[in-house]
Amino acid sequence: MKRLLALGAVVLTTAALAWAGSDDQPKAGGAPKPVITKAVKGEQCVEPTDTMRRDHMKFLDHHRDKAVIEGVRTKKYSLKECINCHASETTGSVAASKDDFCVSCHSYAAVKIDCFDCHSTKPQGSAAMHPLNAETAHYKHKLAAQAASKVSAEEMAGVAQ
Numbered sequence: 596m597k598r599l600l601a602l603g604a605v606v607l608t609t610a611a612l613a614w615a616g617s618d619d620q621p622k623a624g625g626a627p628k629p630v631i632t633k634a635v636k637g638e639q640c641v642e643p644t645d646t647m648r649r650d651h652m653k654f655l656d657h658h659r660d661k662a663v664i665e666g667v668r669t670k671k672y673s674l675k676e677c678i679n680c681h682a683s684e685t686t687g688s689v690a691a692s693k694d695d696f697c698v699s700c701h702s703y704a705a706v707k708i709d710c711f712d713c714h715s716t717k718p719q720g721s722a723a724m725h726p727l728n729a730e731t732a733h734y735k736h737k738l739a740a741q742a743a744s745k746v747s748a749e750e751m752a753g754v755a756q
């Protein structure tokens with residue numbers, strides 16, 4: 596019985612300390628940190644996580660140019676594959692709600708991407724679900740790859756004729 600009491604005292608003290616400790620923690624100021632939804636599939640990403648965190652846009656850009664401009668199609672960095680692993684279990688999408696994978700960090704970092712204007716945000720969707728055909732997008736991607744500034748819709752329309 597004595598031992599149990601002692602144990603109880605230890606537990607209580609630890610809890611009290613933890614409580615005090617949590618009170619001492621500086622409160623996160625400003626915007627809440629983004630919730631990064633866990634990947635639903637796969638043990639790991641196509642590159643180490645910290646590399647992906649920093650450089651995912653480079654892999655996407657490079658893969659896109661290879662696929663769309665050079666016609667070299669591979670699976671590893673395909674946007675479809677990202678979506679297969681990263682779509683949320685709740686929304687089934689990478690960009691339907693504010694906590695979805697491709698949204699949370701971006702809104703936190705104030706990054707805007709137009710990828711989902713054309714690309715499906717859900718696994719198994721078709722890559723292009725929009726009135727533009729692959730040819731138009733090909734030009735857009737090609738122009739975007741060459742241009743320092745964004746390609747306007749008017750330029751796009753001109754190119755597509």
Ligand code: HEC
Nearest residue numbers: 631633634636637638639640641647648651672676677680
């Ligand atoms: C085989 C499944 C799989 C594929 C395919 C995949 N990922 Fe990942 N990704 C993961 C896993 C697992 C992690 C580690 C973090 C986690 O468990 O959610 C991760 C981590 C990341 C991170 C860092 C997240 C963080 O916590 O900081 C980014 C960014 C990312 N992936 C983007 C992509 C992009 C872009 C693609 C497509 C080019 C892609 N991933 C393809 C499974 C995958």
Ligand code: HEC
Nearest residue numbers: 655658659662673674675709710712713722723728729732
């Ligand atoms: C104007 C519409 C449009 C926009 C905007 C767009 N894409 Fe694409 N993209 C396409 C089409 C169409 C293809 C060709 C699809 C195919 O043939 O598989 C393509 C192909 C790709 C591919 C190679 C195929 C694959 O599944 O991996 C990648 C990677 C890609 N796009 C990434 C992006 C990213 C990243 C963005 C945003 C920065 C983006 N795209 C914005 C229309 C678009």
Ligand code: HEC
Nearest residue numbers: 631648651652655677681689696697700701704706707708
């Ligand atoms: C761990 C946080 C995080 C996640 C998760 C994440 N991104 Fe990003 N992404 C960023 C940050 C931060 C930047 C801006 C980096 C910079 O400006 O150097 C960025 C930039 C980008 C860009 C380039 C935008 C531009 O205008 O140059 C693309 C494309 C992109 N992300 C696509 C994706 C896609 C697709 C997903 C989901 C598969 C995704 N990201 C998930 C943090 C994230």
